[in-house]
Amino acid sequence: MFVITFANPKGGSGKTTSAMLLAEQIALSGGQVAILDLDPNANILAWARGRKEAGREVPFAVHARPQAEDTVALIDGLEAGTDYLIIDLEGSKDQIVTFALSRTDLCVIPMDGSPMEARQAAQAVRLVETTSRMIRSPIAYTLLFARTNAAFLTTDERDVRQEMESNNINTLPVRIARRAPYTRIFRDSLLLSELPDLVAEELKGKTVSVVDKAQKQVASAIENARDYAQAVIDALTQGRAS
Ligand SMILES: Nc1ncnc2c1ncn2[C@@H]1O[C@H](COP(=O)(O)OP(=O)(O)OP(=O)(O)O)[C@@H](O)[C@H]1O
Numbered sequence: 167m168f169v170i171t172f173a174n175p176k177g178g179s180g181k182t183t184s185a186m187l188l189a190e191q192i193a194l195s196g197g198q199v200a201i202l203d204l205d206p207n208a209n210i211l212a213w214a215r216g217r218k219e220a221g222r223e224v225p226f227a228v229h230a231r232p233q234a235e236d237t238v239a240l241i242d243g244l245e246a247g248t249d250y251l252i253i254d255l256e257g258s259k260d261q262i263v264t265f266a267l268s269r270t271d272l273c274v275i276p277m278d279g280s281p282m283e284a285r286q287a288a289q290a291v292r293l294v295e296t297t298s299r300m301i302r303s304p305i306a307y308t309l310l311f312a313r314t315n316a317a318f319l320t321t322d323e324r325d326v327r328q329e330m331e332s333n334n335i336n337t338l339p340v341r342i343a344r345r346a347p348y349t350r351i352f353r354d355s356l357l358l359s360e361l362p363d364l365v366a367e368e369l370k371g372k373t374v375s376v377v378d379k380a381q382k383q384v385a386s387a388i389e390n391a392r393d394y395a396q397a398v399i400d401a402l403t404q405g406r407a408s
């Protein structure tokens with residue numbers, strides 16, 4: 167089982183969204199996925215509940231936050247039936263974060279390209295490194311530029327990327343842009359893959375150009391999610407090979 171954990175003490179940096187996008191893409195490609203929702207806001211659990219209430223299937227198991235001291239046992243217990251365990255962490259330095267990191271193969275640290283978020287991402291990096299020392303075993307990690315501008319690369323983002331490179335901090339080659347479909351999936355308990363049909367249905371009777379624009383937006387979001395998931399899998403397999 168590969169364990170991929172999303173961490174950043176900065177609230178709202180994109181942990182939950184990035185975790186969900188990854189879970190769907192891996193499930194679509196046939197992997198057995200489980201999510202451990204350690205965020206006290208339990209957004210992913212709420213999403214799964216919303217789907218069940220609407221009679222829609224949930225393509226992966228979603229596990230609720232246990233007592234902190236039971237976290238490692240819960241993770242180890244999922245090993246048998248799971249290929250990929252995706253852990254969504256809370257935005258703090260709670261003990262449960264260390265427990266989850268101790269079982270992590272790849273920690274993904276989402277942030278936008280701003281210098282302010284880069285400092286908070288650096289805190290997340292330190293936490294991963296401290297946990298590595300604690301367990302005397304390396305934990306691979308990578309920064310992920312998320313909630314970025316879809317149309318262009320800002321100078322801030324370019325500078326932060328360069329700074330990370332010069333400090334030998336891995337950054338994922340694919341970024342997740344800020345896109346409306348990524349917020350919609352949470353609002354309506356949807357999967358990204360359900361949006362093309364849904365949008366077609368909702369926009370029946372509208373002009374071709376309106377439908378076309380909406381469909382392109384969805385298609386770009388799906389393509390971005392797919393490329394991002396592939397980049398995470400590549401990082402994971404590289405980490406294990408080294
Ligand atoms: N790529 C994106 N495109 C559009 N909106 C996004 C994207 N990523 C995150 N958001 C929005 O930004 C807000 C924060 O995102 P998210 O909940 O994923 O962050 P988080 O790090 O999990 O937050 P917390 O620390 O509170 O758990 C949400 O409203 C979410 O819909």
Ligand SMILES: [Mg+2]
Pocket residue numbers: 181182183205209254255256
């Ligand atoms: Mg969250």
